[in-house]
Amino acid sequence: MRRLALGLLALASLSAQQVTSDRLVNALKEQQNWLTYWGDYSAIRHRDLKQINTSNVRNLRLDWMYQTGETGAFETVPLVVDGVMYFTAAHGIAVALDARSGRQLWQYKHAFPSGRNATAVNRGLAILGDRLFMVTADSNVVALEAKTGRKIWQAEMAPWVPGTHYASLAPLVIKDKVIVGISGGEQAVRGFIDAYDAKTGERAWRFYTIPLKGEPGGDTWLGDSAQHGGGPAWMTGTYDPQLNSLYWGVGNPGPDLFGDVRKGDNLYSCSLVVLDPDTGKLKWHFQFTPHDTHDWDAAETPMLLDIDWKGKPRKVVVQANRNAFFYVLDRETGEFLMGKPFARQTWAKELDNKGRPILMANTEPNTDGNRVCPGLAGATNWMAPSYNPQTKLFYLAVREQCDIFYAAPPVLIEGKSYWGSVFRGVTDEKESGSLTALDPATGETKWAFKYFKAPWAGTLSTAGGLIFSGDEDGYLMAFDAATGENLWKINTGTRLVTSPMTYMVGGRQYVTMPSGGSILTFALPQ
Template identity: 35%
Template sequence: MYRRLWRAISTLIVFGLLFVTPARAADPEIDKLLRSPVGKDWVTNGGNLTNNRYSTLKQIDTTNVGKLKGAWMTRLKGSGVGGKYSLEASPLVKDGIMYVVTGNDDVFAMNAKTGEMIWEYWSGIEQNISTVCCGWVNRGLAMGDGLIYLGQLDANVVALDMKTGKVAWKTPIEKWQNGYGVTSAPLYYDGMIYSGITGGEFGVRGRLTALDAKTGEIKWRWFTLPAPGEKGSETWPAGTDHSMRGGAAIWNTPAVDPELGLLYFAVGNCGPDYDGSMREGDNLFCTSMVALKAKTGEYAWHFQQVHHDIWDYDAASPVVLFDTVIDGQPRKGIAEAGRTGWVYILDRTNGKPLIGINEKPVPQEPRQKTAATQPIPVGDPVVPQCAEKIPGYDEAGCLYTPFWESPVLIQPSGIGGTNWSPMPYSPDTGYLYVPGTVRTSAFVRNSSQYTTGQRYTGGGQAAPIGSPMTGTFTAIDAKTNKIAWQTKTPYRVGGGGGSTVTAGGLVLRGEPDGNFLALDAKTGQELFRFQTGFGADAPPVVYEVDGEEFIAIAAGGNSMQGSAYGDAIWTFSLKGQLGPLWAPPAPATVAGPTGPIAAGVDAVKIGANNTEYSFAPARTRIKAGTTVSFTNVGDIPHDSTSLVQTDGWSTGVLTKGETKTVKFDKPGTYYYICSPHPWMYGQVIVE
């Protein structure tokens, strides 16, 4: 009797649980679009769940792309205009409405056919966030369940009503004061929102956060840095808590394979970036590609691109999923373009190399606890792997040359290879399209003490004065990892931007000089060029409204590239009537300060004239014995530090409004940088 009663109660309990907690229904329409090839709508950052940025639209193709003109151009009301901001987001388009976010985390909805504004969301974000690494930027949005989602620099994830722009929910996933933020576009999938987090230069503990898409409730977190006893903890020094502040941020939008139930993403650099002396071991999961079970966050596999990274070679660009045939066998691939200049191509079912990747011995520096070997892919790198000797530097090295307290030249630099830029894949050509930066840096290590919310890099790097800064754009054959074709660019193109590929045989991309380009996907031949008037450093998107195909790109500049800032959304079509704008000032192609020399000026302002990452004047001439004042008038902390270590001068970190002075007694030419933002250059000529 009791057994029958217990069986009945158990049945009721199970039935009750099934009845009161059904699986939460996702957005069926968005879910279908995410799983399908990209057509008339562009509903997620990478086009669909693969991140392959491939559009099946082909009304615009290689035969008629030269007839494109501007269909409309809309300005985003001054949002994110200024030297501290970058405009790098891909717009989203659904049912004839376009949604785009700026570097100030402001969101705009527009008529995708006319550019007419429908609604605006102004973030009201604090302008004195001091833990921003590399410029104010937001790389895109997600959509689902009738909401638009974004991450903000203040480490909030926000959901907006698609029809009105009103805030539906806002969830903090950390505190920006502790070094955290969000710059990546989130991913909507199966009723969840997935978001990475920034802060690799501030001693954070990286993580992926999964939130309920309707409510904003945090469902689970997966930490990219293992706690003691967790998988990967054996790759950190035993008996220490170094991994708890080891960086490993996630800068990119994940991808998903619904059939495998796996979610994929790339993980950034370790902290402190340049000092490996106190973190002996491979330091998982820094600089790795990772797969988790999408529903639970349970670990599936990983592949580390750089063991014990001391060069800031973080894996920052989005992973790309693709299907291919190798040796007559169908294979499921995943690829990521690293800052090493290599593309890493794996089997996405298990994380094993799809094409060869061999562990090879590399140069050693025992004080840096360097790894004995590094994984070197079979195939071709997209940028040079060794630096050329430059006067004034004792050593010129290659990709894995270590360093200590004397500057060592290395190429690709930590801002080389591909950095944040998405890489599309075309099933028609079988090519991956990779933007690259070619830049030599002088690397140096120094001691760094951890303080919550303060920079924690353990050294730095900067391009030597007068050294060239150029780029490459490369088609890589995904079956061989070898170059199919490559073009050299006069500017760096790996620090933003990216491209999109279409069934019309086109590769679409912008350049920091303001030009929007269309190339033949098979050959790389340039077919179309249009001047947008602002730095075109965002990935384009392709969509259709009322049977007409459009191409859209955000043009507003990039703070690290130094390209011309603005707030424009350009769209193009075969029926367009708008012509190009005047070309803006071109970004620098040689490292060093620019502009006229100001005679007799003994006061330098940092962050003046709405250009956060600059010195004003950048070049000044004074007499020996003059004391020069450096005042931070920008929104975030800066310093002024000599590029020549034997000079030994630095203002130290200056908060907003703070001033420090330096006296220059000896004649000569003194170059300096802002060490947290080493793309800022200044010059003092002492007579």
């Protein structure tokens, strides 16, 4: 009994440890934990855990399940901090669980002012000290006590006007700031990235992703179209502590499909922007898709890798972009190093030596519809890729699907969507997809496991030689990272629309995947 009490005391003191900024910088030294949305600042989504490995993964089974009672797309990625799991769900819910049993410690339900039909998905939390941070569908940032789930402060990113701004991402904490971005690329907003003081909730800086007339880049917009130019910042960025650089993917310009009202390159839409996280000042940018008219935003993970580049170690940022090209940029200077297609694409002849696409004819949306691959959802999207330092491969979910893009001049009405017409999937060929392993140094595909449908789930890499991912029919699967052989699967019963994660508590490795309204956690039998 005494021993048990001591053990509980040890666990209790462990979970009381503060998550310092230093711990976040060194998140990969805590392989048992998952301290940020991406798992660490670089977003490699690899864990040096091998209790579950290629030889025993066939025995993996459901260990516990927690049902939120929510329906709709469950897009969260949980944090795990010293044995406690934290995650969010739609409708402003945050939950803390015992990560070994799934038993609830607390649940926070955000009180939306009456009449706000704020139903957007939510992708998760950030942690600093003993505080958690989340955004709400009505564009607020909320700080919660990690121990109780009690609200500490709330800060408004944008006033609530139905059908305009909203928020859905997991915040990123850097030093003493909580960094978030706004959503609403189809709603005629002007996008921005904000930093809030973690202590007080006061806004420290704002970076508008769309420059206005007179500002650098403002001349890439026709007339005053930049005022409603879109460029949301709806996914979490990455961070290099050595360079003190924040990397953030910017969304599509608006109106999405009708480009004539916004002639020009439309900076910084569909770009990677690199900011000083202390001030929000732009260091450099790279635009993947100038003057996009296919909704191919650049919200996909900007992963930070140190790789051998032509025989020398080089700090790079890589992104598998929605436009079907895999990009490698110098992380310090922004120099374009490589861009290669990783899926079928019918819009660019090639990229020039600066990485700018040279367009093919007849790829613009028009009144009769133009068929383009990839489709509007892109050759990949916000679902996370991963990188395995042992195989030196980059693993991503690839979507093979084409759309017919229509265009018509839209009328700007606040609160109404601002698409500029519609898109429709082609019917003469089936969509498909794959889990694909790429060599990031060459852009070559090493292997691909074909899925029946185009997927919406990301990937996780482990030192057990495994890649975990999910497909559109609800299968959570494990693959041999070296060969792509499917080693294990379970049908979770509904489409998977987020990325798996792993952690360790009490000497046992777990793999977690949200599915439907449930958190499913798997482990080997004891």
